[in-house]
Amino acid sequence: MESISLAIHFPSGLPLSLKNYVRNLSSELSKKKVKLFPFSNLEGLKSLIEVTDLTWFPTCAGGSAPPLKYLKFLKSLSQNNFKKLVITLHGVAPFSLPSHIYYPSSIEAVKGKFLRSFNFMKWRLYRFIASKIITPSNYAREEIVSHLKLPREKIEVIYHGVNLKVFKLTNKRDRNSSNSYFLHISQWQPKKNVERIISAYNLLPPPKPKLKLVVPGFRKEVKGEGIEVIREPINHSEAAELYRNAFAFVFPSLHETFGMPILEAMACGCPVITSDRTACPEIAGNSALLVNPYSIEEIAQAMRKLIENPRLREELAEKGLERAKQFSWEKSAREHLKVFKEVLERG
Numbered sequence: 001m002e003s004i005s006l007a008i009h010f011p012s013g014l015p016l017s018l019k020n021y022v023r024n025l026s027s028e029l030s031k032k033k034v035k036l037f038p039f040s041n042l043e044g045l046k047s048l049i050e051v052t053d054l055t056w057f058p059t060c061a062g063g064s065a066p067p068l069k070y071l072k073f074l075k076s077l078s079q080n081n082f083k084k085l086v087i088t089l090h091g092v093a094p095f096s097l098p099s100h101i102y103y104p105s106s107i108e109a110v111k112g113k114f115l116r117s118f119n120f121m122k123w124r125l126y127r128f129i130a131s132k133i134i135t136p137s138n139y140a141r142e143e144i145v146s147h148l149k150l151p152r153e154k155i156e157v158i159y160h161g162v163n164l165k166v167f168k169l170t171n172k173r174d175r176n177s178s179n180s181y182f183l184h185i186s187q188w189q190p191k192k193n194v195e196r197i198i199s200a201y202n203l204l205p206p207p208k209p210k211l212k213l214v215v216p217g218f219r220k221e222v223k224g225e226g227i228e229v230i231r232e233p234i235n236h237s238e239a240a241e242l243y244r245n246a247f248a249f250v251f252p253s254l255h256e257t258f259g260m261p262i263l264e265a266m267a268c269g270c271p272v273i274t275s276d277r278t279a280c281p282e283i284a285g286n287s288a289l290l291v292n293p294y295s296i297e298e299i300a301q302a303m304r305k306l307i308e309n310p311r312l313r314e315e316l317a318e319k320g321l322e323r324a325k326q327f328s329w330e331k332s333a334r335e336h337l338k339v340f341k342e343v344l345e346r347g
Helices: 016-030 042-048 068-076 106-126 138-148 194-203 236-245 260-267 280-284 296-308 310-324 329-345
Strands: 004-009 034-039 054-060 084-089 130-135 155-157 181-185 210-214 227-230 248-251 272-275 289-291
Touching: 004 016, 004 042, 004 329, 016 034, 016 054, 016 329, 034 042, 042 068, 054 329, 068 106, 084 329, 130 138, 130 329, 138 155, 181 194, 181 236, 194 210, 194 296, 210 236, 236 260, 248 260, 248 296, 260 272, 260 280, 260 310, 272 280, 272 296, 280 289, 289 296, 296 310
Parallel strands: 004 034, 004 054, 054 084, 084 130, 130 155, 181 210, 181 248, 210 227, 248 272, 272 289
Antiparallel strands: none
């Protein structure tokens, strides 16, 4: 098989993280003789079904499945016209987490309850026609099997990559300067654990680095000296510069199915504190300090350890740089292509 033609679902209004996933993979796949034909609606797929080898829905997150109108269309095709279907499911957090941790408000939690039931029903149907389901970590696969009851043999784990052209160490920084800071970056959700980070920081005795929180969507009042909250979105270049200048990156998330900021920080030479559960230790390996994310004291102890031990900070920075190199979009695209070819070769 010299080349593959791929109908790829790319709707408007995607979150930035999913846009980046599709764009990075599309760029790398196009270098590997994969012809990409994006569609954003059912009419688009209908126009591509005769000229493509395989259909891929790469942006299902939060336990969602592709809309049922696509399922109805694909099932209506004859055996000769039906195209193999691959779906990327980035995680099922609404199924696995308590509502108060996943949803930012009680109204959204009520809506989410009905959405979970609807998505579970859709997966009952899609499981029969999806050839493969791609997910970004072993932890994510186990959650999918447990909560959606999908067959493990259909689920393929393929790690994301990190953009090493943007997230990189450009020059050595003085992390001991008076301008240094602990850093946290996330799109705010309760599971990002921002309030425990603040409480842990407030336990640290002075002198200590400042705390810089970049949390678009976070509206709660923050108390404590030395804490700066940036509530507006930043771009990747701005994030990379913050990582490079940070004393350490603090990311004790209650739940991640990958945890891209862990690798972004590591790629910039920034020591990392992260959670000891969900996918965080799988992605961080032995290159970060792992803490119980529910323990304010453990988070504070890890921060204090980095303040008191410059050698440990440098060791984690070096380990992190090497760890980040193991996650490239080229490698991710290569593994996606392998899955696509296996699906097509099975006929």
